[in-house]
Amino acid sequence: MNSKSVSIVIRPAASRDLEIVVRFNLALAWESEQVRLDAEVVHRGVELALADASRASYWLAELDEAVVGQLMITREWSDWRAGYFWWIQSVYVLPDYRRRGVFRALYQHVEEIARQQQEVCGLRLYVEHENHTAMHTYTALGMQPSGHLLYEVDWRRSAQIRTH
Numbered sequence: 001m002n003s004k005s006v007s008i009v010i011r012p013a014a015s016r017d018l019e020i021v022v023r024f025n026l027a028l029a030w031e032s033e034q035v036r037l038d039a040e041v042v043h044r045g046v047e048l049a050l051a052d053a054s055r056a057s058y059w060l061a062e063l064d065e066a067v068v069g070q071l072m073i074t075r076e077w078s079d080w081r082a083g084y085f086w087w088i089q090s091v092y093v094l095p096d097y098r099r100r101g102v103f104r105a106l107y108q109h110v111e112e113i114a115r116q117q118q119e120v121c122g123l124r125l126y127v128e129h130e131n132h133t134a135m136h137t138y139t140a141l142g143m144q145p146s147g148h149l150l151y152e153v154d155w156r157r158s159a160q161i162r163t164h
Helices: 015-033 039-051 102-116 132-140
Strands: 009-012 035-037 057-063 066-078 083-093 120-125 161-163
Touching: 009 102, 015 035, 015 039, 015 057, 015 066, 015 083, 035 039, 039 057, 057 102, 066 102, 083 102, 102 120
Parallel strands: 083 120
Antiparallel strands: 009 057, 035 161, 057 066, 066 083
């Protein structure tokens, strides 16, 4: 990044952003897991989320009026805390814009909004075991490993992806 101050603009995604969010999600799956998602399924999933904020909300980072990064928030109720955890998911930054503060700007924006919501008790995300760069970034932002492992049964995964 040059010495000139560059302002990253964070904004909520809208229906007009459907194609860029789909493109970012397809790239994310390939880059992080070498998985090719079914583009039609991802398109439908993003479209449903953009139409109904109770499903998820996307935040986009712009530089020079171009979308260069995204993250998605979903909500999980914690009866132990009587509040919602906001899960950070679908994080993607275009390769040419990585290590330039794009994710930090997205994270700080979402954290600020979350802290203003009385029912939000914290932020969570999951990270691949081998993604040490991301782990370092998350730690630098004040996040800590939770001590939990993620287990799942995903009935739709095998039907919608192809590896390599």
